[in-house]
Amino acid sequence: MSLNKSELVEAVAKHTGESQAAVNRVVDAIFETIAKEVAGGGKVTIPGWLSVEKGHRAARTGRNPQTGATIQIAAANTVKVSAGSKLKAAVK
Numbered sequence: 631m632s633l634n635k636s637e638l639v640e641a642v643a644k645h646t647g648e649s650q651a652a653v654n655r656v657v658d659a660i661f662e663t664i665a666k667e668v669a670g671g672g673k674v675t676i677p678g679w680l681s682v683e684k685g686h687r688a689a690r691t692g693r694n695p696q697t698g699a700t701i702q703i704a705a706a707n708t709v710k711v712s713a714g715s716k717l718k719a720a721v722k
Contacts, residue, residue: 635657639653642657668682668684668709669684677714678715678716679713679714679716680711680712680713680717682709682712683709683710684708684709685707685708685709685710686706686707686708687705687706687707688705689702689705690702690703
């Protein structure tokens with residue numbers, strides 16, 4: 631089973647009694663805030679549930695799988711998402 635954003639909004643609206651429009655605005659605001667904080671180099675932690683932070687992948691040498699030629703892979707910023715204890719316990 632998979633839950634997309636509109637299904638998540640609908641489920642939260644039913645659970646809280648709020649309108650779907652209100653819940654949608656809150657969900658959008660949460661992710662915009664997380665993105666802004668992480669992009670600025672900060673870390674967002676929701677204790678027990680998850681943490682999100684900016685990471686960095688150094689430049690490295692790789693191989694083209696079709697030709698076997700050596701290629702240079704540029705350094706890149708990444709996003710690291712870690713599950714918290716409550717989330718881990720929920721999937722056991």
